[in-house]
Each structure stands twice: as structure tokens, then as C-alpha cells.
Amino acid sequence: MIKAILIFNNHGKPRLSKFYEHFNEDIEQQIIRETFHLVSKRDENVCNFLEGGMLIGGSDYKLIYRHYATLYFVFCVDSSESELGILDLIQVFVETLDKCFENVCELDLIFHVDKVHHILAEMVMGGMVLETNMNEIITQVDLQNKMEKSELLLADKCSFA
Amino acid sequence: MPAPIRLRELIRTIRTARTQAEEREMIQKECAAIRSSFREEDNTYRCRNVAKLLYMHMLGYPAHFGQLECLKLIASQKFTDKRIGYLGAMLLLDERQDVHLLMTNCIKNDLNHSTQYVQGLALCTLGCMGSSEMCRDLAGEVEKLLKTSNSYLRKKAALCAVHVIRKVPELMEMFLPATKNLLSEKNHGVLHTSVVLLTEMCERSPDMLAHFRKLVPQLVRILKNLIMSGYSPEHDVSGISDPFLQVRILRLLRILGKNDDDSSEAMNDILAQVATNTETSKNVGNAILYETVLTIMDIKSESGLRVLAINILGRFLLNNDKNIRYVALTSLLKTVQTDHNAVQRHRSTIVDCLKDLDVSIKRRAMELSFALVNGNNIRGMMKELLYFLDSCDPEFKADCASGVFLAAEKYAPSKRWHIDTIMRVLTTAGSYVRDDSVPNLIQLITNSVEMHAYTVQRLYKALLDDISQQPLVQVASWCIGEYGDLLVSGQCEEEEPIQVTEDEVLDVLEGLLVSNLSTPVTRGYSLTAIMKLSTRFSSVNRIKKVVSIYGSSIDVELQQRAVEYNALFKKYDHMRSALLERMPIMEKTASNGPTEIVQTNGETDPSVVETKHPPPVTQSTNQATDLLDLLGGNDMVPVIQTSVPTKPASAGGELLDLLGDLSLSGGPAPTPAPSVPTSQPPFLLDGLSSQPLFNDIAAAGIPPMTAYNKNGLKIDFTFERANPNPNIAVITINASNSTEADMTDFVFQAAVPKTFQLQLLSPSSNVVPALNQGTVTQVIRVLNPQKQQLRMRIKLTYTHRASSIQDLAEVNNFPPQSWQ
Numbered sequence: 008m009i010k011a012i013l014i015f016n017n018h019g020k021p022r023l024s025k026f027y028e029h030f031n032e033d034i035e036q037q038i039i040r041e042t043f044h045l046v047s048k049r050d051e052n053v054c055n056f057l058e059g060g061m062l063i064g065g066s067d068y069k070l071i072y073r074h075y076a077t078l079y080f081v082f083c084v085d086s087s088e089s090e091l092g093i094l095d096l097i098q099v100f101v102e103t104l105d106k107c108f109e110n111v112c113e114l115d116l117i118f119h120v121d122k123v124h125h126i127l128a129e130m131v132m133g134g135m136v137l138e139t140n141m142n143e144i145i146t147q148v149d150l151q152n153k154m155e156k157s158e159l160l161l162a163d164k165c166s167f168a
Numbered sequence: 169m170p171a172p173i174r175l176r177e178l179i180r181t182i183r184t185a186r187t188q189a190e191e192r193e194m195i196q197k198e199c200a201a202i203r204s205s206f207r208e209e210d211n212t213y214r215c216r217n218v219a220k221l222l223y224m225h226m227l228g229y230p231a232h233f234g235q236l237e238c239l240k241l242i243a244s245q246k247f248t249d250k251r252i253g254y255l256g257a258m259l260l261l262d263e264r265q266d267v268h269l270l271m272t273n274c275i276k277n278d279l280n281h282s283t284q285y286v287q288g289l290a291l292c293t294l295g296c297m298g299s300s301e302m303c304r305d306l307a308g309e310v311e312k313l314l315k316t317s318n319s320y321l322r323k324k325a326a327l328c329a330v331h332v333i334r335k336v337p338e339l340m341e342m343f344l345p346a347t348k349n350l351l352s353e354k355n356h357g358v359l360h361t362s363v364v365l366l367t368e369m370c371e372r373s374p375d376m377l378a379h380f381r382k383l384v385p386q387l388v389r390i391l392k393n394l395i396m397s398g399y400s401p402e403h404d405v406s407g408i409s410d411p412f413l414q415v416r417i418l419r420l421l422r423i424l425g426k427n428d429d430d431s432s433e434a435m436n437d438i439l440a441q442v443a444t445n446t447e448t449s450k451n452v453g454n455a456i457l458y459e460t461v462l463t464i465m466d467i468k469s470e471s472g473l474r475v476l477a478i479n480i481l482g483r484f485l486l487n488n489d490k491n492i493r494y495v496a497l498t499s500l501l502k503t504v505q506t507d508h509n510a511v512q513r514h515r516s517t518i519v520d521c522l523k524d525l526d527v528s529i530k531r532r533a534m535e536l537s538f539a540l541v542n543g544n545n546i547r548g549m550m551k552e553l554l555y556f557l558d559s560c561d562p563e564f565k566a567d568c569a570s571g572v573f574l575a576a577e578k579y580a581p582s583k584r585w586h587i588d589t590i591m592r593v594l595t596t597a598g599s600y601v602r603d604d605s606v607p608n609l610i611q612l613i614t615n616s617v618e619m620h621a622y623t624v625q626r627l628y629k630a631l632l633d634d635i636s637q638q639p640l641v642q643v644a645s646w647c648i649g650e651y652g653d654l655l656v657s658g659q660c661e662e663e664e665p666i667q668v669t670e671d672e673v674l675d676v677l678e679g680l681l682v683s684n685l686s687t688p689v690t691r692g693y694s695l696t697a698i699m700k701l702s703t704r705f706s707s708v709n710r711i712k713k714v715v716s717i718y719g720s721s722i723d724v725e726l727q728q729r730a731v732e733y734n735a736l737f738k739k740y741d742h743m744r745s746a747l748l749e750r751m752p753i754m755e756k757t758a759s760n761g762p763t764e765i766v767q768t769n770g771e772t773d774p775s776v777v778e779t780k781h782p783p784p785v786t787q788s789t790n791q792a793t794d795l796l797d798l799l800g801g802n803d804m805v806p807v808i809q810t811s812v813p814t815k816p817a818s819a820g821g822e823l824l825d826l827l828g829d830l831s832l833s834g835g836p837a838p839t840p841a842p843s844v845p846t847s848q849p850p851f852l853l854d855g856l857s858s859q860p861l862f863n864d865i866a867a868a869g870i871p872p873m874t875a876y877n878k879n880g881l882k883i884d885f886t887f888e889r890a891n892p893n894p895n896i897a898v899i900t901i902n903a904s905n906s907t908e909a910d911m912t913d914f915v916f917q918a919a920v921p922k923t924f925q926l927q928l929l930s931p932s933s934n935v936v937p938a939l940n941q942g943t944v945t946q947v948i949r950v951l952n953p954q955k956q957q958l959r960m961r962i963k964l965t966y967t968h969r970a971s972s973i974q975d976l977a978e979v980n981n982f983p984p985q986s987w988q
Contacts, residue, residue: 024226027296029262036228053526054490090495091455092415095405118179120226121219124255133295133331135364137323138357139412140403147320151285155248162212162246 008134009093010068011038011083012127014116019043022078022116023123027134046072046079056090073097077113096139100130103141107148125151172205173198175219182227195229206237214241215249218256225259235260235267242274250278250286254293263299272302279309287313288324295328303332307339314346319355326350326361330368340369340376351386356403356410359390363416370423381424384431388438391417395445411452418442418459425467432468439464443476454484454492458499465503478503478510485517490526497521497532504539515540519549522556534564538571546579550589558596565600569593573605583616584662587623595630598637606639610646611754622662624651629666631676636685642693645680648673649697650751653704670705674698678714688723695726699733703748712737742913746965870897870985876962876977880907881936883916883962885979887986896951897958897986903944905936907968914966916946921959925951936966958982 014023021039030038045057049072057070071093072081080097084090101111107126108115116123129144130137138144173181178198185191202217218237225231238260241253261268271293278290291313294306310332313325333340343365350362370377394409403410421439425432442460447453457480464477481503484496497518504511518540521533534556541549550572557568572593580586590609594601613623627644635641648655652673658665680686680694695718702711715737718730736744870887877883884902905911914934920926931946952958960979967973 021226021228025259029264029297032225032228032230050525052490054494054528056491056494056528058528089415089419089455089459091451091458091491092412094491095411095452095455099405117183118176120223121175121252121255125251128255128292132292132324132327135327135330135361136412137327137361139360139405139410140356142402143357147285151247151251154283154285155251158246158248 291324295331300335323357323361406450422463594640598640601639621654645697649700875979899948911936911966917963
């Protein structure tokens, strides 16, 4: 099971934080800080797996992370997930973001944090992997966005009428 | 009121803040605006406001006042509203707040909505944070959706079902019928989530597991199609067809095949195929291979397959990619128990990983190396591990040191090697060694009798170099205390003996006492060591001086020890050599856990365990223990009653104090000792009636016996029964000396089997006069509740013609009436 998905930048500022298990708000922030601290210490050419920090709980949990340009993508998982598989999943996630936002960069994540959440919701649900096919995810996300847009247009039409 | 700003605007504004305080100010202002907007119950802008609130929540600011608003959004008809509302619910709400229950109705309606995306949202939210009550209410809806033909909804329903099962395990049966057709789906998304659902059900219930075993052929077929199907653009990831699904299926196969021969049989082929055909150039291929290896190791696969699996892991170890190496080490650790020999083949690679720069890899390699150590490779491995210990990070040192000790204990090829290894660990990582290994080491050293001189010499030299590492210092000072005589005598077979004088040794020990680096425990060790040397060295005066200084130490423990040792010098000097004798060999009950030491045959006296704080109590107890050891299975201690006969019973009382927790029944407690030796004035029996109970002997009719007769010393036992308790036999010993010289410092000790209890009263004197001019008498009371045959082992110590003599004897010839 995936316990949490975090995205933060090189200075530790959170760009997305999704927890699949409940923690208090301040604990959540502490976890983000602690994870950043652990991950930023890592060298470039070491492995992408870290034994998890104390807060996020226990000996069964690992932090699997990837560093892309200015962002760290961190998945906190337990032993029921394949470590190498999660690495691939992170790759799929980033490629999906890339397709949805056209050459995604940090600014996109900053200004469209809700959209990123929606994309993530199509991939991971309740801590479990839902869909891994990039095209399928993008298709569904596009359709939902279209629905939103059409509603907005409708609302505008009504307000003018 | 002006329209609330868009999310984008807010983000832009916040980003212009240059300090944390500025940011906080902006956020607070915006929060106030949002709050008033909420109060206005304006539907148009609610969505925007909640989106902003969620953003602020991510940055770490409190946002719980938006929880109800999320609910209102969920209830709205617009998709946009619902989307943000459900997202807000997932981020802000949880089952600990009652508010979330209000969602149940909305979710129920939305699960039946006409638009699949709304249904999807509802499923998603329920699957993320649904509480058990919600799950119970809505499980029926989820189950319905599991059977729908819409693949988008079906896959979400499957994962939602997993969540429901996790929250309310009793509902698992409900989903069973729906799973029938799950695997015949074409859509990979549905397949994937179905496999997850099946996995969850199998993990939770052995019945389900048995039920789903029949799915193995189907799973095998799906996997085969994936591998053989060739290029399919839809599912391709780096040249492999849907690796995620392959990995999932392999995992489910693992669970189904465990402990089941038939299923394992059915999987053998496909596993071999996957293992040999998968491309390993990219990470996806390696992920599949890794999963395959884990599956092979877990099920009852044939040996050829297992060897293949371990070889794959071996190849992984040589891979440049650190992730692969890490993963390989982790799985080797899991398999080393079952396939030890196969893993041994890769030992050299594993040992190389110890030198890797990556901390995670080093830790795995260290654990694995310890698991691989055996009798054959101990020397080589230990060299590597000691080298690792020298250079590793402090976080590893404690674990590594403990591991080295354990391995050395199990597989040491020779005692000298063992001691050398310990020395090496103590000197390089001495401060990281666990506290409880000190007693372990002491015991080990005591038991390697022939190495005493060598050990003490090396420890002494190590002390000269460095006194900062406390465990090393503690072990060293204990050894010097015990074997200091060997040190100054300059005998050492193993290496070049060093020339050391008594004063130098005492200098070192005193240095430890005053050094700031020594902990109180260490000081205790050194003081006791100095004291022990008083019987081994000749410079007793110096030692006396040191000991008396510490009699006024601020540290209570040191003070107590010094005072007791002082007393030993002054009043009990004759006992000193006996008390401070060499330690006997200690036995171990089990070689697990460093805390389990010295339990000598049922002797559970705690003072024996604390050999590291040996006040004289332990010494004397150990002597008794020595005796008891040999008798096997005796308990009961206070066998030493050597109060100076010139003093009355109160002296014995002081002795008791000195000997601390030595139990009590040793009574010079003024119990009326019913024995009255005819020929000796009864010193201890002041104020006691001297009724000769000899009449009772005749009355009881138990014949006296000779227990011991050797070298001119004869010991007779006479019996009588104590009147109030017929189970107690009272034995009076009479020791007489037929030689021409007196026997002085005579000490009589006795031990009995476990079922008996023994009480030894004070002797009449400790000089057995020559030529039978007198006897020493002593009373023993034996309690025999089980009426078992009385056996006794006695130990006699005395000085005769200026030589000290010790003897042990067993007394088995007790007349039957004495114990029946």
C-alpha cells in the first residue's frame, strides 16, 4: 500500500501532498519536512530507496524517490509494493503530467495543483495503483476537463441570459 | 462585496511574499475574506474559495473551517463543484470527525448518478477515506458497480471493494460472486485492479485462498499472453507489454502457490519462461525478473528453478544500477535461511558491497554478511567485517560489533583467535559496544584458562594506549584484577612477555579511578580490581591506602565498596584470600542473549549474575557455587559460617551485614543450637540452655558415623532429631586431628541436594589441635521434607604445617534412620 505521495522542490517547499492514511495537519507538515531532510541529503548516484523516517511509521515503510530537475517525487510505501515497480510508476506519473501540461515544469505544478490532484486520482486510489496506462489516464482526465469547461460555458450563457 | 479572487491570483500573490511572516499575513487576510464569503452562502464562488483553501492547507495553514463547505459542494449538481468538493473531502476530512458521515447520502446518490465521472468521483472518495460505517452502508452499491460492464467504473469499484474489505472484513463474502468473471476482462485496468482485489481477499482469508487456487491456470494463461503477444502499442512500456500487470499477477501467483504443490507445479513453466525471456536492459524488465525470483523462492518450485533464481540475483548484484543491487541484497537476505549454499556462492560479491558508498546498500550487505558466516569462512569473513567496522559510520558500529561477537562465539576456530578478535573490536569500536557484552566477554575470558596470561597482557597494553573506551576499560580492569599475578610474573607463551612491575599496574588502575573519562561503573571495576590484587601482589600497604581513601568518596557505590574492603583488611583479614580467590569457570545456560550468563545448575542467586560488580559476597558465593556446581543441582547457600569463634553471636551478625544479601539462614542468629560438644566450651551458646541433648541421640537411636578420615583429619557426624519438627535432622560434626601439628584456619563447608535445606551454625573454633587433644564441633541442621536419601558434599580448608590444604569429599553413608 502507498501511504503517502509527496512532491516538493529543492528547497523543501511542498508542491503536492497526498496522504492515504490519516495524520494530523501538523504531523503532516512534519513528515514533509523530515522526508525532505532525508532525501535532500542523498547523493546523486546512490540508490533510490530509503528506509523511512520515524514519523511516517515503522520498519515496514520505505521511501522511494526520484529527482527530476527541481522537484523530488517521493512515494512512501510498505512491503506489499514492488520497489522497482514503484520507480516505474513514478516515471509513468511524470510522463503523464508531461503530456497533460505540455513540457511540464515546476510552475505548472504550482499554479494547477488541483489538476495534478485529479490526474493522480486517476492513477492511485486509496493507496493502491488504479491505472498505469498513460493514454487511458490522459483520455479520462481530458474528458472530465471537457465536462467542467462545458459547465462553465453553460453558466456564463445563463448569467448573460 | 467584490468577487473573491481566483486561485491563480492567490498563488501569484503568495509567491511574491519574501518572508514567512509576509506570507502568513497574506494567507490570514485571504482566509478572512473566504470566511465572510462562506457566510454569505454564495454558490457561485464556493468552488473557488474551497480551491484556495486547499492550496493553503497544502502549505500548512489550518483549513478546517472549510469542511462543511466541501460537503455543500458535493451536494451541488455541477460537476466542477463536485470535483473540488470531493477533493476537499479527501484532503480535509477523515473518519475521526462526525462531519464525514453527512457525506454518506451524497455518495450514495452519486454512486447511482447518470454520469460515469460523478460515479467515479464518489467511488474514489469512498475508497480513500470511507469509514467503516460508510462502507457498511454503501457496500451494496459498490458490489453492484463491480458487476457493471463499464470498465472505467469497474476498475474503480474493484479498488473501492478492497478498501471496504480492509475496513469491514466481514463483508468479504459479499464480493465473492462478483469476482467470478473478473479475470475474463480484456481491459487491462480492470484486470489489474481485479488482481489486486483477489490478492487482498486471499491474504485475508485462508478459505478464499483455497477457493481461488482454481484460478491459477487462468492467471498463467494471461501472463503467457502478455509475454508472447509481441508488440502492443497500447500497453507497451519500454518494450515490455504491461509490466505492471505482469508484476501483479506474479505476486498473486506467489500467494496462491505457497505451500501448495499442485499450484506450484502449474506455475513452474511460466516462471521459467519469464525468467529467461525478459529483457533486462531497462528497469521494467528488472522489476519483472525481481518479482519472478521472489515468487520462485516462495513457492514449492523445483530445485533447478531455484538455482536459476539465485543466479539471477547474483547477476543483479553485479549490475551497475544501485537500485538493482539494493533489491538483490534485500531478497538474498530473505532467501539465505532456506538456500544457504546457493547464496554462499555469491559471498565475495556481497562482501564487496560492504565497501559501497551507499548507506542503504552497506547496511544490507552487512546483515547479509553476518548471515553467511559459517565455520569454513569465518577467518576470511571476519577480516572483512573488522575492516568494515573500522571504517563504517557510527550508526553501524553497534550492530556490527554485536554481530562480530555473536559470529566469533559460534564459529571461533581457536581461543586465541577469539580473544584477538574481541580485542580488535574493543580497541576499534570500543565505545559502541553494547553494555551487556561486557559480562559476556568476561565470562569468555575466564573460561579460556590457558589464555589468561596472554589476554591480560594484551588488555594491559591496550589500556596503556587508551582509556577512553569504557567497555574496553571495564574488561581490562577486571582481567588485571583477576590475573595481575600472571602479568607481573612475565610468563606468556603466546607472545613476548612484557616486563611490568606491581607498581606500574597499580598506577594504571589508580589512574582509571581518578580519570575524568571513567564512568562510575568503570571506577567500581577498578576499585575492585585493586582490591583483588591485594592477595596477588605484595604491595598490600599501597592498596590499603587507596582503598581507605575511597572510603570517603562522594560516589555512594565506590564509598560502600571501599568501606567494605577496608573492613576486610581490618577485621576479616583471614578471610581475604579465600574471598578474593580466582573465579571458577562459569557455565552458561544458553548461548543466546548477552544477558543470560552464569546460571550454575539451578543456582539463581542474583549475586552470581552480577559478576561485574563483585563485592566480596560474590566471591564467597562463588566458592559455594563451586561446591554446588560439583554436586549438581543444589541450591542453598549460606554454607559459610566462619565467624571468629572468640566473638559471640553478634559477630556473626556483622558478618551477615558484610556479606550483604547472602541469605540468612546461616545463623549465627542466636537460635538455640542444641548441640553441646562435650569437650569444648560452647562459645556461641551464651545464654542458651546447655541441656545436653545427647540423651536424645541415644533415644533416637541413630548411630553416629565417620564422614571423613584422611591425612589425620577425622570428621564424625552425630545425629539427633529436633523435637518440634521431625523432618529436621541435627548433625553435629566433630573434627579431630591425629597428626602432630595443629590444623589452623579450619573451615568446614557443606552442600546438599536441592530438595534439602541446610543450616550451618557457627563452629566452636577454627583450630583443630594436634594429637586429638580437642575437637572442633559445628552443628548442621538439615531439613528433609521429602524424606529423600541424605547426601552431602563437604569441603574442608585448613592450614597444616604452613601449607594450605583444601579437600572435597562426598558423604553418602548416612544411616537410613537419619533421613527417614
